[in-house]
Amino acid sequence: MSRLNAWIQERIPVHGDQLRELTNEPVPNHLKRWWFALGGTPAYLFVVQVVTGILLAFYYQSSPSAAWESVRYITEDARYGWYIRSLHKWAATLMIASVILHQMRVYFTAAYRRPRELNWVIGMCLLMCTLLTGFTGYSLVFEQLSYWGATVAANISDAVPVIGSFGKQMLLAGDTYNERTLPRFYILHAAVLPTTIILLMAVHITFIRLHGVTELHFEDESPDEPDHFNFFPDHLLTELTIGLVLMILLSALATVLPATMGPRANPLVTPEVIKPEWFFYVSFRWLKLFSLSVAVISTGFIIAAMFVWPWIDRLLIRLTRNEDASVYVGIVATFLLIGLTVWEAVVTH
Numbered sequence: 001m002s003r004l005n006a007w008i009q010e011r012i013p014v015h016g017d018q019l020r021e022l023t024n025e026p027v028p029n030h031l032k033r034w035w036f037a038l039g040g041t042p043a044y045l046f047v048v049q050v051v052t053g054i055l056l057a058f059y060y061q062s063s064p065s066a067a068w069e070s071v072r073y074i075t076e077d078a079r080y081g082w083y084i085r086s087l088h089k090w091a092a093t094l095m096i097a098s099v100i101l102h103q104m105r106v107y108f109t110a111a112y113r114r115p116r117e118l119n120w121v122i123g124m125c126l127l128m129c130t131l132l133t134g135f136t137g138y139s140l141v142f143e144q145l146s147y148w149g150a151t152v153a154a155n156i157s158d159a160v161p162v163i164g165s166f167g168k169q170m171l172l173a174g175d176t177y178n179e180r181t182l183p184r185f186y187i188l189h190a191a192v193l194p195t196t197i198i199l200l201m202a203v204h205i206t207f208i209r210l211h212g213v214t215e216l217h218f219e220d221e222s223p224d225e226p227d228h229f230n231f232f233p234d235h236l237l238t239e240l241t242i243g244l245v246l247m248i249l250l251s252a253l254a255t256v257l258p259a260t261m262g263p264r265a266n267p268l269v270t271p272e273v274i275k276p277e278w279f280f281y282v283s284f285r286w287l288k289l290f291s292l293s294v295a296v297i298s299t300g301f302i303i304a305a306m307f308v309w310p311w312i313d314r315l316l317i318r319l320t321r322n323e324d325a326s327v328y329v330g331i332v333a334t335f336l337l338i339g340l341t342v343w344e345a346v347v348t349h
């Protein structure tokens, strides 16, 4: 055993003390509450996506003539295919929901303020990539709704001033949906976006390690309680427990509400009602409230403001002399987000 140890030590010259120092960093007590440690949840779900995505890729075919049939084969004929596909679909839903909740927690605790502004920007890039991965994944099934959803998205992109028509061409690999469109979505969904997410997560977590997480204190905390606890093993155990609960939840959702097949895409028949996935309901309803150009320009403006929010927040504080000005903006934005999403969900047009 000691010879084996020596062999390993010589080849991987990392010592136990160094490893302990690297993983034992004390983390603030509030991370014991799930709401404050929500960042780990999308990371965990991303791993589920990669594993189930690789299994689906063994069977999926990205040409328009074969795509729908290959998904039908996975869902109805391949052994446990329905389960893997349903896990992938539910993990995507929960990942998007948990990224949004994590961002809300960061926002409402003002954890994006100096010196963490750049990590907020990295987080915004993660949000955009996660939403795009959801969009491209939905399109791969080549159902009526996903096909027409992608066509509508490309037309919306066309309305963006200056770069719009280039964006549409890039998305569709041409002026209209054609046989190269689906392979392009597939490369984006299965290679470009996941790799970008991995790189962004690495930078995000490096920043968190460098700055530490924001220290938060609560009224119900006893003064005798220590302020911090160890990352290893205590916080890791919390994260593992969350992971286990998520796996049970995912498995239950996949079994009770499995992914189904809609009708195959037909480019000649426009469906009566076109709806995107739930996470785009808010933008879709926004589009219906205004003319296309007003909706597109205002959406671009809102996204840009979200990217630079840490600096807008500083300006708001200076102008209003109120540290909590952003909280009021956040409350209005949350009501709008929920209101527009529910509105789009309950009406047919």
Ligand code: HEM
Pocket: 036, 037, 038, 039, 040, 042, 043, 099, 102, 103, 106, 111, 112, 116, 119, 120, 121, 122, 123, 124, 126, 127, 130, 201, 204, 208, 212, 213, 214
């Ligand atoms: C795939 C998506 C994401 C992953 C895996 C992730 C992961 C994490 C983790 C593990 C933490 C440590 C604290 C915690 O668990 O809450 C964290 C903190 C943080 N995240 Fe994220 N995050 C993601 C998306 C975002 C987004 C969308 C934003 C905002 C736009 C964001 C901004 C931040 C900031 C500013 C912190 C520091 C918070 C503090 O100091 O308390 N993250 N993130």
